[in-house]
Amino acid sequence: xxxxxxxxxxxxxxxxxxxxxxxxxxxxxxxxxxxxxxxxxxxxxxxxxxxxxxxxxxxxxxxxxxxxxxxxxxxxxxxxxxxxx
Amino acid sequence: xxxxxxxxxxxxxxxxxxxxxxxxxxxxxxxxxxxxxxxxxxxxxxxxxxxxxxxxxxxxxxxxxxxxxxxxxxxxxxxxxxxxxxxxxxxxxxxxxxxxxxxxxxxxxxxxxxxxxxxxxxxxxxxxxxxxxxxxxxxxxxxxxxxxxxxxxxxxxxxxxxxxxxxxxxxxxxxxxxxxxxxxxxxxxxxxxxx
Numbered sequence: 001x002x003x004x005x006x007x008x009x010x011x012x013x014x015x016x017x018x019x020x021x022x023x024x025x026x027x028x029x030x031x032x033x034x035x036x037x038x039x040x041x042x043x044x045x046x047x048x049x050x051x052x053x054x055x056x057x058x059x060x061x062x063x064x065x066x067x068x069x070x071x072x073x074x075x076x077x078x079x080x081x082x083x084x085x
Numbered sequence: 086x087x088x089x090x091x092x093x094x095x096x097x098x099x100x101x102x103x104x105x106x107x108x109x110x111x112x113x114x115x116x117x118x119x120x121x122x123x124x125x126x127x128x129x130x131x132x133x134x135x136x137x138x139x140x141x142x143x144x145x146x147x148x149x150x151x152x153x154x155x156x157x158x159x160x161x162x163x164x165x166x167x168x169x170x171x172x173x174x175x176x177x178x179x180x181x182x183x184x185x186x187x188x189x190x191x192x193x194x195x196x197x198x199x200x201x202x203x204x205x206x207x208x209x210x211x212x213x214x215x216x217x218x219x220x221x222x223x224x225x226x227x228x229x230x231x232x233x234x235x236x237x238x239x240x241x242x243x244x245x246x247x248x249x250x251x252x253x254x255x256x257x258x259x260x261x262x263x264x265x266x267x268x269x270x271x272x273x274x275x276x277x278x279x280x
Binding site for chain 1: 106108109110111112113163164165166168169170173
């Protein structure tokens with residue numbers, strides 16, 4: 001099972017209410033936090049909420065999920081691995 | 086006593102937000118912060134020409150953050166739970182933080198809840214005490230439909246801003262008993278219209 005990067009980018013943009021950014025402008029491998037998309041710690045929590053709301057994935061330990069939040073690609077892989085059947 | 090001058094004033098409503106473009110993070114702010122930011126942006130102040138640690142921010146929130154509080158609380162039954170982003174706006178002073186970040190203002194700040202009758206007096210006091218040379222004054226009120234139903238007042242969304250500076254002469258000198266920000270906005274915009 002795979003997850004379309006465009007779909008995930010669209011959900012990230014919608015959940016974080018990012019303005020003037022399109023899915024095409026987000027590189028699959030660019031860092032989500034810091035230099036890349038420039039997200040912050042509040043955004044990280046909002047993405048955790050999005051994962052549960054959209055994909056039914058509960059991240060109980062933010063440290064455990066940290067590697068997944070490196071980029072769109074790692075987040076998509078995390079979702080595919082953890083998504084309930 | 087030092088003379089203080091109102092050098093700019095503006096008034097915005099929710100309708101003005103449709104065309105507002107204030108960065109990619111503007112969308113995540115609550116309505117009150119968006120209105121406060123847009124009102125200050127509409128002042129057209131060039132903060133580069135000022136010492137940013139000498140510019141204060143005074144903000145009055147008529148109904149505090151109640152509209153955002155209600156919106157936040159409505160999310161308690163949603164999948165994933167309450168919104169962490171919205172939580173950060175469940176304080177009336179959050180808009181001050183957003184203003185300070187956007188314009189890199191590091192002077193003193195003050196948040197008043199329940200009305201703006203003391204806003205200009207407090208801002209003037211900050212300047213006259215020597216704590217700042219200028220002050221961004223913002224008065225806003227957001228009563229959402231959900232809040233209007235709860236507290237039985239009409240729904241509204243708007244913000245006014247004015248910029249108060251030490252010194253100056255002429256018709257825009259602040260008088261001791263000036264309290265009415267709406268009147269200042271009308272006077273300043275009237276002067277602009279007259280060219």
